[in-house]
Amino acid sequence: MANNKPDNPDKFPALGRALLWVEKPGGVEKIVYTLYAVCAGLFVADFLYHKHSYLAIEDFPGFYALYGFFMCAALVICAKGMRLFLKRDETYYAPRDVESEPYPEDQLDKVDYDA
Amino acid sequence: MLDWLPTAFLFFLGAAILPLLPRGPARAVLLLAIPVIAAAQVYTLPLDDTLVRVTFFGFDLDLMRVDKLSRIFALIFCIAAFLGNLYAWHVKDPVQQVAALLYSGAAIGAVFAGDLITLFFYWEGTAISSVFLIWARRTEGAYFTGMRYLIIQIGSGVILLAGVVLMYVDTGSIAFQHMELGTPATWLIFIAFGMKCAFPLLHNWLQDAYPAATVTGTVILSAFTTKLAVYSLARGFAGTEILIYIGAIMTLFPIFYAVIENDLRRVLAYSLNNQLGFMVVGVGIGTELALNGTASHAFAHILYKALLFMSVGAVLFRTGTAKGSELGGLYKTMPLTMIFCVIGAASISAFPLFSGFVTKSLILSAAAHEHYYIIWGILLFASAGVFHHSGIKIPYFAFFAHDSGKRPKEAPWHMLWAMGLASFLCIAVGVYPAPLYALLPFEVDYQPYTTTHVITQLQLLFFSALAFTVLMRTGIYPPELKSVNLDFDWTYRRFLPRLIEAIGKPIGAAMQAWSDMMRDGLHAMIIRLYHSYGPQGRISQFWPTGTMVLWIGILLGVTLVVNYVS
Amino acid sequence: MSTETVHHTALTLADHLPALQVLVPFIAAPLIVLFGRRGIAWPIALASSATAFAVSILLLSRVIDGSVISYHMGGWEPPLGIEYRVDAANAFVLLLVSAMSTLVLLFARESVEAEVSARHHALFYSAYLLCLSGLLGVAITGDAFNVFVFLEISSLATYVLIAQGSERDKRALTASYDYLIMGTIGATFFVIGIGFLYMATGTLNMADIADRISEQGSNRTIRAGFAFIVVGVGLKVAMYPLHSWLPNAYTYAPSMVTAFLAATATKVAIYVLLRFVFTVFDPGFLFEFNTLGYIILPLAIVAMFAASFIAVFQSDFKRMLAYSSVGQIGYILLGIAMLSQTGLTAAIVHLFNHGITKAALFMAVGAFVLTAKGSFYNDIQGLGRRMPLTSAAVVVGGLSLIGVPGTAGFVSKWLLVEAALENGWWPVALLVVASSLLAVIYVWRVLEVLYMQPTPDGSTVQEAPMSMLAPMWIAALACVYFGLDTDVTLTAAATAAEGLLAGSTGLQ
Known part of the structure; x- marks a missing residue:
């Protein structure tokens, strides 16, 4: 239900209002820099405690961090590559598929936030 | 508490009572009460392998094998049923309500099954009851998706049954115990479990069907079938x-x-x-x-x-x-x-x-x-x-x-x-x-x-x-x-139908031509027979008398030959 | 009634049960004609059929332990006189026939009112009772020629009954005529076969023939007799490919006739086949072994598939069921062809289970014909909501036809698979399962028509009357009951199979 009415943030639920800062200019940056800081901190933490490990490779400083980062990057890039071969139109299997049909309205309860 | 009553029956009882209650809160309350009672029962059951044993068809069926492995699965199934039914409080559709109860009941029954025959019954039970949660969306796409889902789920049950029969022939036992892969029987059972567990290449029913179910149906679906398969693998393999x-x-x-x-x-x-x-x-x-x-x-x-x-x-x-x-x-x-x-x-x-x-x-x-x-x-x-x-x-x-x-x-x-x-x-x-x-x-x-x-x-x-x-x-x-991504289901949703069409067309045409030829030939023969033997030849073109007389003759001849030769 | 005809010894009524079994409906039939009032025809028919049912229960209870009752008609000693002989096998068939007949008669009143013209009612019920007594006679008699006589009595009555469908569809006449030709050829073959046996043994009493055959061994005359009997009875059984009279006859006959014939007539014919193959001839003979293995077995398997395939493509519910019957007969013949205790038990149990299943389904067809004026898929579409009870009975019957666990159909198919595995016939077991999938398809089509398609606009169809629903549901519930409690059917069938497999010694 794309809303044509002008937004009225005052009527959003309190919790929703409290989170509106993420959309303000610089809001996203705040989150991103916090993430960078946490990541840096966690990387450094690896040098500060005695690691109990099963495998030699786990002792490599920042192993989990690097593994997580690079594997995820690889995952996304591979998946993006798969799209080249696998992506089809939404109506590919229609009509024997739910992908292209709207969800039956009578089973829904679409209500606007200020209704 | 209620030691004599298989937990699954609680759910079936609920499903039987539900349509008798007035629509609205009474039904929703029943939907919540059943899993609570069931959970309380499961939690207090003594650990015993043969709590409820019935004889069916000469087999001893153990409906309630309560041990620590089955108990934890039954408990979480009760919790999932409760959460799913609470989430579906607003649903007024009795089909979904009854299906949810039967489905969760069948899954719990399967977890407690101490023998393979009971397991098979509940295995098919989960398949048949759950498909209604997909069909309840009541659109054309959901109908076809449900059909595909049902075919695969029932297929899994049929393979399981084949495995159970072989197992019985091999070992004379229907107990559901640890198995070693090796015989055809164990492989069949393994594949049946694997289908429900969405093993790679057997998995597509899951991604196909769950997004097609109703809002509440998907929540219920997500809990039982696959985890039942995991339980069965843990028990058997x-x-x-x-x-x-x-x-x-x-x-x-x-x-x-x-x-x-x-x-x-x-x-x-x-x-x-x-x-x-x-x-x-x-x-x-x-x-x-x-x-x-x-x-x-x-x-x-x-x-x-x-x-x-x-x-x-x-x-x-x-x-x-x-x-x-x-x-x-x-x-x-x-x-x-x-x-x-x-x-x-x-x-x-x-x-x-x-x-x-x-x-x-x-x-x-x-x-x-x-x-x-x-x-x-x-x-x-x-x-x-x-x-x-x-x-x-x-x-x-x-x-x-x-x-x-x-x-x-x-x-x-x-x-x-x-x-x-x-x-x-x-x-x-x-x-x-x-x-x-x-x-x-x-x-x-x-x-x-x-x-x-x-x-x-x-x-x-x-x-x-x-x-x-x-x-x-x-x-x-x-x-x-907005897109569809091809997965292995492409093989049976696109490739095989196309292939069959491609192969089928010429073969069909050939078969048609052949059968036309045969029919024409047979007709000609019958017409000749009737022309020489009687005036009622016209009837035989539409009625089978002539053909049948011919068949009787052929069959008698063959039987006589077989009898004389042996 | 028969007590008056037997004077020479002081027998109690209970000793005359075998004669009463046949005579009650046989004498009631002309009584109906004598009274000639159509109001009274149905009660008489029902009463005599119910009496026959009661008699059959008593008879089964006496022989279920494996004993045999031998009754000498008119006091004449066999082999000169006609002997009625009741053992577990035919007592079971008698029970099926008389039970189904009673059930169908309960159902029949409204259905016959609607489908048969009023002036024929008395004669219709009279023909029905003749058919019933013929079938009972075939099952009970121990005399080979007497089998032929009763077979003809029931067949002639059947032709008349089928022709009564002409009120609704003139093609019933052609169907009846067609069956008449075929049935007569079959009966002729059968009587030729008996003639050969008489020539070879000089007797017509089955036990006697069996004795002499086992004494003198096989010869060409006996072999020829066997071939003629198998083919002749095979036609009555509707053994594929001798089945083509059946779909037309079942489709165009009045609904209650179809329900009755489907549940009993082919079953009795199968009983005759069993009796001759296993008791009169010795299954130890190589020629018999070969006939079963090389002719009946492949034909049975072809029937399972071919008839089911045809059923899948039908657009008439009644005709679909008729073809399904041909396929189901394939299962029974398969059980017989296995030549083993389990196989035979499976055949006999399936004979019974399929009887009640088809009775329930054809009664539902009768209800549809009464209320929706037709049984084509487009006549009955969307009736699941308008006729919930009838449709639910179709569901139960359909599940039993498929062989879903918990229904009667499952019990017999399970036994059949077990028997195939016992013989080491893996492929056959798989084929049984595979052909059941075809049943899934044709049953599913009906259920889809009933429940998933919309009711045509302006339809005023109402649920069938109670008098039809009650017997239909008795049969449907029987499908479930015999699927859960298998004691009665399995014990009776196993005893019967044992008796049959004992061969001619079983008659002593």
Whole structure:
């Protein structure tokens, strides 16, 4: 239900209002820099405690961090590559598929936030 | 309490009573009461292999094998049924209500089955009852999807039955016990379990059907069928090495699909498949630690997966779509749903203090303990990947990302309660795992909260999030697009029909020509016969008398020859 | 009635049960004609059929332990006189026939009112009772020629009954005529076969023939007799490919006639086949072994598939069921061809279970014909909501036809698979399962028509009357009951199979 009415943030639920800062200019940056800081901190933490490990490779400083980062990057890039071969139109299997049909309205309860 | 009554019958009784009650709250209350009574019964049952034994057709059927393994699955099934029914409080459709009761009852019955025949009955029961949750959407696409689902589920049952019959012929026993792969019987049973467990290449029914069910139906569906299969594997094939590799592949390939999938409920279906992989690896390793891991992970998984399906379902309920490309910015008006979704996401990603953390690590530790290092590496990768697509992608594209302009109202109260309860359980298990550990099949000697474990896990997760952020900000991350991604189901939804059509056309034409020729020839013969023997030849063209007389003659001749020759 | 004809010894009424079994309906038939009032025809028919049912229960209870009752008609000693001989096998068939007849008669009143013209009612019920007594006679008699006589009595009555469908559809006349030609040829073959046996042994009493055959061994005359009897009875059984009279006859006959014939007539014919193959001839003979193995077995398997395939493509519910019957007869013949205790038990149980299943389904067809004026899929589409009870009976019957666990059909198919595995016939067991999938398809089509398609606009169809629903549901519930409690059917069938497999010694 794309809303044509002008937004009225005052009527959003309190919790929703409290989170509106993420959309303000610089809001996203705040989150991103916090993430960078946490990541840096966690990387450094690896040098500060005695690691109990099963495998030699786990002792490599920042192993989990690097593994997580690079594997995820690889995952996304591979998946993006798969799209080249696998992506089809939404109506590919229609009509024997739910992908292209709207969800039956009578089973829904679409209500606007200020209704 | 109620020792003599199989737990499943409680649900069936409920399903029988439900249509007699007036529509509205009375039915909804019944739907909630049944799982509560069942859970209380299960919790208080004595551990006994032959609690309810009936004789059927000369076989002793054990309807209630209560031991620690079956009890924990039955308990979580009761909890899932309760949460699902609470979430579906608003549903007035008796078909869905009855189907939900029958389905959860059949799943619990199967878990308690002490013999393969009982297991088969309930196995088919789950198949038949659950399809109504898909058909209840009442659209053409849902009908066909349900059909595909039903065929595969029933197929699994038929294969199971074949295996059971062979097993009985081989061994003379129908007990449902540990089996060793090797005979055709055990292989058939193994494949039947594998179909329901969504083994790679047998998995498509899951991603096909779950997003097609109703808002509430998907929540119910997500809990039972696959976990029943995991239980059956744990009961029958614990320590079967091939399962380790099957499970590893299962954790791996769905995450690729999940990244590029647009329908968020299908993303969750892929990640469900990936989580099953962890459990299957646990069953394959088969040590006490690994089986504890499988059981506990199934327990935690049902909760957070239901929670995730509930939150996406609530979005669907309020906006009419669950597609990433259509959503975004909903945090403003559905903040509670968003928070519950994040809790589910944190649980599935195994953040410390959330349920996945204390259960998944049992399986990873078991893999490392038994020196399956490559498997361990794959599982680690899959853990990072699951955070990536379920942990970040689902909440991000539904509630944040670009503003879709949709401003739906917060989910209705009963959905919020259901999500809230599930969230509470997810956190409770994560913070204080001792009660869950106490329910596990074997003694638990495991401490999840060590400095090493917490820090390494946080590193893994935060750097995955970092990868997501970097790719998102550099524009490399694939956008959500309205699309269908081909999976293995393409073979039977597209390739085989096309192939059959291609082969069938010329063969059909040839057959037609051949049968025309035969018919014409036969006709000519009959007409000649009748022309010489009687005037009623005209009748025989439309009525079979002539043909039959011919057949009698032929048959008599053949019989005489056989008799004389022998 | 028969007590008056037997004076020479002081027998109690109970000793005359075998004669009463046949005579009650046989004498009631002309009584109906004598009274000539159509109001009274149905009660008389029902009462005599119910009496026959009661008699058959008493008879079965006496022989279920494996004993045999031998009754000498008119006090004449066999082999000169005609002997009625009751053992577990035919007592079971008698029970099926008389039970189904009673059930169908309960159902029949409204259905006959609607489908048969009023001036024929008395004669219709009279023909029905003749058919019933013929079938009972075939089952009970121990005399080979007497089998032929009763077979003809029932067949002639059947032709008349089928022709009564002409009120609704003139093609019933052609169907009846067609069956008449075929049935007569079959009966002729049968009597030729008996002639050969008489030539070879000089007796017509089955036990006697069996004795002499086992004494003198096989010769060409006996072999020829066997071939003629198998083919002749095979036609009555509707053994594929001698089945083509059946679909037309079942489709165009009045509904209650179809229900009755489907549940009993072919079953009695199968009993005759069993009796001759296993008791009169010795299954130890190589020629018999070969006939079963090389002719009946492949034909049975072809029937399972071919008839089911045809059923899948029908657009008339009644005709679909008729073809399904041909396929189901394939299962029974398969059980017989296995030549083993389990196989034979499976055949006999399936004979019974399929009887009640088809009775329920054809009665539902009768209800549809009464209320919706037709049984084509487009006549009955969307009736699941308008006729919930009838449709639910179709569901139960359909499940039993498929062989879903918990229904009677499952019990017999399970036994059949077990028998095939016992013989080490893996492929056959798989084929049984595979052909059941075809049943899934044709049953599913009906259920889809009933439940998933919309009711045509302006339809005023109402649920069938209670008098039809009650017997239909008795049969449907019997499908479930005999699927859960298998004691009665399995014990009776196993005893019967044992008796039959004992060969001619079983007659002593």
